[in-house]
Amino acid sequence: MSIEIKGVNKKFGDFVALEDVNVSLPTGQLTALLGPSGGGKSTLLRIIAGLDAADSGTITIEGTNATTLPPQKRNVGFVFQHYAVFKHMTVAKNVAFGLEIRKRPKDEVAARVDELLKLVHLSQFAHRLPSQLSGGQRQRMALARALAVEPTVLLLDEPFGALDAKVRKELRDWLRRLHDEVHVTTVFVTHDQEEAMEVADEIVVINNGRVEQVGTPDQLYDEPANDFVMGFLGEITTLNGVMLRPHDIHLSLTPELAGAAEGTISRLLRVGFEVRATVLTDDGEEVTIVLTRTHARQLDLETGVRVWVTPAAGALTMPSLAAAAG
């Protein structure tokens, strides 16, 4: 195990940011810390990096107890949400910073900077200032800068949070490919479940300062430990007192299946290729159903139409009592 976090607690005044957090993050993998804003995931990352100190508990990085080490002695690479570029230095100088601090020979630094700029596709911008780069380019530069010192672990704090949707998606794919090339143990923080599931080997779901579940994206999606994880990883709706995903509901215009709930479509919303239908059942439940545009057109759906809804075969369901209690 590359990073061992044991019994970590952190408070900011009265606010409990982390409560008895225990996690092991495996070597060489890409792990996502996923959770809602203010849930404590960034705090945990900053504690791993040494930028914040835990009130109690220990952090072990590759077998070394790092709990009391200052950040510059931990050999971690950190990438910030807002890039934290050194504004007065050129792109090449930014990347070279960590190496120059370590007093490496000049030609070695130059060679390594060249190599890294190639890796992040910024070779032609080596002599520009960061202010002349776009957001995505700045973040790639920040990544190269963090990788330059050959960190034991690479920590990314909402690395794509400040970028627009398209660039975000590109960088996400790129990060995954980069990790497959470089294989450095990587931990990144995100509140975007799609990003976490697409990129990470393993996801740690954190909410209210506590770890809710740890597992691969598939495990989390298929076997959520509780209703919070289920709700956070994707949309949910309730039908006949169970929680399930809106796309796991079968909808028909005739009572085909036994136990189907009858209702009326109260609202139809089209978003691109999908259609979200809200069905008000005769039992008084409001069920959300997601179908493809094509499917909706085949059924000729309109508001006010009578429909029968039932969980599709193989759908993941969870008793919604938990939701009521939680």
Place this chain on the structure above:
Amino acid sequence: MASPRSTAVANQSQVVKWVLRLLVVGYLLMLVAWPTAYVVKHTFADGFTGIQDALADPDVVHALKLTAQIAVTAVIINTVFGVGMSLLLVRHTFIGKRALSVLIDLPLSVSPVVVGLALVLVYNGRFGWFGPFLEDHGLQIIFAKPGMIMATCFVILPLVIREVVPVLEELGDDQEQAARSLGASGRQTFLRITLPSIKWAVVYGVVLSLARALGEFGAVKVVAGNVGGETQVATVLVQQKYQNFQQETAYSVAFMLVFAAVLCLIVVALLRPKESQR
């Protein structure tokens, strides 16, 4: 297409604009430009002879040298202290921070004469709190250079801090944290990241303090002995010469003080555009 009415409004706002301009220019002319120009005119009434005569007087040369010495020393002390203080105020939280922040502005509101008197009370060699002790150990403060430097330091105290603090606040500590995570020590982070980022604020603060230190009169006059050729600074000399009916010399020295201050501003103005071009 502009309707007649909106044209009338436009004409009216044109008039207002010109009146306002005239007012501002006139104000500055009466208050700053004319009196300064008058000093220059009197200085060069007989060509360069006025300045040559002034510089032939050993008291004048000594006063100018002393002023330069005191100003430079005080500015160096104030720069180191000011940058350190700014970092403390922006990057750390501690009890009494707001009180300290208010205290730093004190020299702006207190009359320099009061500052001088306070220093005399504390450090004079006969009945001051520390004065006799220090004097016994061979360090005279009041009526000597150390006192004059201290008075100047007090007066220029807020100038660097007030320039640097807003820049530090706007900068945030992201870059410093990034540097730390890349292995830089506190000192390396300061020299390589923080200092280059606040460089221009520091330069401005230094120029302002230098200009202010050169022109300081009240506080220095109280703590200095004002003995010509020994403890008399240029500003005090100007006053003395003027009262002794040596107007020519007074004007010449006054001009040199103005010239030094303007030179400071010009140097900064020349350095500045290079930065924004890069």
